[in-house]
Amino acid sequence: MVTTTAPPTAARKKAQAPRAKAGMTRKRREALAAYAFLAPDTIGLLIFVALPMVLAFGVAFFKVDGFGNYQYVGLANYKLMAGDDQLWASLKVTAIYVVTFVPIAFVVSFALAMLVRNHFKGIGWVRSAFFLPNVVSLVVVGLIWQFLLVDKRGALSKLLAPFGLGDVSFLGTPSLALGTYVVISVWFLMGYQMLVFLAGLKDVPKELEDAAEIDGASSWQRFRYVIWPLLRPTSFFVVVNSTIGAVTGLQAFDLVFVLTKGGPARATSTVVLYIYEQAFTFNNMGYAAALTTVVVAILVICTGLMFAFTRGGRFDED
Template sequence: MARTASNRVAAGIPAAAGLTSRQREAIAGYFFVLPDALGLLVFIGVPMILALAMAFFDVDGFGGYRFVGIGNYQRLAADPLFWKSFRVTATYVLWLVPALYVSGLGLALLVKRTNAFNGLMRCLFFMPQMVSLVVVALVWQVLAVDKIGVIPRLVSALGLGSFSFLGDPQLALFAVIFVSVWFLMGFYMLIFLGGLQDIPSEYYEAARIDGAGPLQSFWYITLPLLRPTSFFVLIVSMVAAVAGAQTFDLVYVMTRGGPANSTMMTIYYIYQQAFQYNAFGYAGALASILVLALMGITIVLFVFTRGGRFNYE
């Protein structure tokens, strides 16, 4: 009775409405979700629809616009710099996502085993998240700047030669990847730590009794039971790598897409077209392709995780 009364109060619906307890709970849930849903609709849904509609117009940002149909998409298909940015983004994702998975899981396992300094290590590894990403990018840019930076001078002092981490087209992208991993691994550590703490300790005790070692326990207990957490991390890190704030901010501050467009991510190329060249219609077409690619990747991952041997339900 007490639970039913609380549900009525939470839903704001009197008993005389003739609704069942389950229906009142459902309505109360919708009311709780409503503010967030409205925020997503106003600040994400509507701008996304406008950007998709803008892709069919030539918009210069000064009040001039004209309908061009699929003209922006035809321009996109023949734009070598767009395809270059697409390849750079794919390379960035293929290196960053596995690195974040391994580093996040490794830190979570380390923190979980060191009970005495658990809280301290969590704070230390998560601390980069407390600093503005622009500040992080500026600090690493100063550390890695050619000749006078701490890192190039240290490498040269060790007799490893002279490297231009931000000026060499073959190294600049990997420098951005390194900073991204350093900045984000603490966040994914906490996600993995939550997944590890949900695994019952009885499984490990039974494995020890059966003679299983640490590697066997990790392979046959930890990884299988971390599948929901693992695929959440993969999806979130992939979306963040393609269109996340850290991708744009690091590239904008550290390299501006250079040298020789070696760090020209698609998200930064969209920014250039919109806010440097005032080609808002073309930028809308680029953004629509990026959104479709992300949606396709997300759908494939969800289907993959819910079928076959990855079905964890």
């Protein structure tokens, strides 16, 4: 015996109409709430990031001094870059810093996230201790480390004195200054990146790990085939974010400005610091604007290539 469902009557359709209308109203309210939360940040980005970038692109075609005098020079500011040896030296320092800082910070912060992943007594204090440097002003961080590393009289020099290293100048030796700068940057940012990895680890289903353990998978195998594949989008975000921060972030200017001001012998002169010097020390505002647009273009290209080749960290998915 075959039964058929009668089409909805007019009364049934009339009863369903208010429900659909209520559903649409709820969706609109949720959408309005989402836009309301996003609006302040979006407005801030437009005013303090997008608008200055557009203005910098326009100023790059002018020769501007510190007195507000504008002279149109076309592409002259961009042509100056080819013969600017200090620019290329700053780009080299920045590249060395990025390829050193990004992987070290990645490994250290990921190891910390794995360490504090499981709950134990005092876990909140441990996580707070690792994250604490990130909430302190970078100027304060730079002054503290400068006090610790001051030649012969710093706390670190006194600790290393019994080993014959008390006279080592970590910030005054060209071969050591950049490495010291990398170590301080890792110490400063490892807590933030640890929390990002920790959030990613929280999203890994516990059932998958338990199933792999029941199947006889070792700790390394559970990490290699369960945890790591699910963490690739998070890892991609950390790499991209730390790369951009290493080139243009606060630690690329504030920290190095307080610690060494680009010295000794320009060993820690990053490209952001060089742009600052051109703008506010030598009053070459137009040239500084041109340098800024080039650096932004390089970052956009590199980030786009990383997205294209890895599909946002999902490079092995079909």
